[in-house]
Amino acid sequence: MTNPTDSVNRWFNQYPGSMLLAEERACLKALSHRCFGYYLLQVGSIGGEVPGLVPARLRSHITVAPEPPATDNGCWIRGKPDRLPIASDSMDVVLLIHTLDFYQDPHQTLREVDRVLIPEGRLIVVGFNPWSLWGIRRLFRGRADCSPWSGRFISIRRIHDWLSLLGFEIEHTQPLMFRPPLRQRVLMERLNLLERSGRRWWPALSGVYVVEAVKRVSTLTPIKPLWKLRNPILVGRAIEPTTHAPWGRSRSHHG
Secondary structure: OOOOOHHHHHHHOOOOHHHHHHHHHHHHHHHHHHOOOOEEEEEOOOOOOOOOOOOOOOOEEEEEEOOOOOOOOOOEEEOEOOEOOOOOOOEEEEEEEOHHHHOOOHHHHHHHHHHHEEEEEEEEEEEEOOOOHHHHHHHHHOOOOOOOOOOOOOOHHHHHHHHHHOOEEEEEEEEEOOOOOOOOHHHHHHOOHHHHHHHHHOHHHOOEEEEEEEEOOOOOOOOOOOOOOOOOOOOOOOOOOOOOOOOOOOOOOOO
16 A cells, blocks of 8 residues: 655655755754753654754654654654654654644644643644745645645644644744745756745745744642542553544643
8 A cells, every 4th residue: 555655755855855855954953952851753754854853962763653764763653643652741852844734633643742742842843835836836736646735735824823722832933945846956046045035025935834832831739639539540651642622622631
């Protein structure tokens, strides 16, 4: 059976996808100094593992995806993005590289990310912007099976809204790729001026965005009940995915 992400990864291995992937990796590497802790979780295998993303402050890079990543780092766990086989409150940084664009159920995927991240953990989302030259190209190509135009292309505003509902605080949004998706390398290089002017004058029209967010958890003072609590039924830590409640309604909390 053909992997649905195979065509996306093939596109990233040829021009202009390879150029875009190089810019995304350079951006992620530049912001890695703000990532620290023990575990970085990459959800999905699109684009392969990002080399050099794990600095000395992070000890391990884990990839969870239904399929093995294109570049195997030896820490791959088979699992679905919307049902992560990861313990709650265990990851310091979570990375979504076009995961919401191409994998099923982006809402539930974000709920799962919220569950596995520790309080004050960092989330990095990379996605295609529908309000850009890349989005216009997608409209002309239609929603066919041709990658990457078959993706969702979720707007930055919607990403911000979804994360705010989950209690994340948006720290930074960085625009990438203002040039149109042309296959001619010479033309793409000649249009490099659009990158400098785009970041200054129309950052909301970039082809790709990188969103950094932090999981904020409000601290409440618990009230001790008058009755004696039962002994816990489960010993140790259980892995439980969040419930598939309709988006916008209250979600389950896992202890």
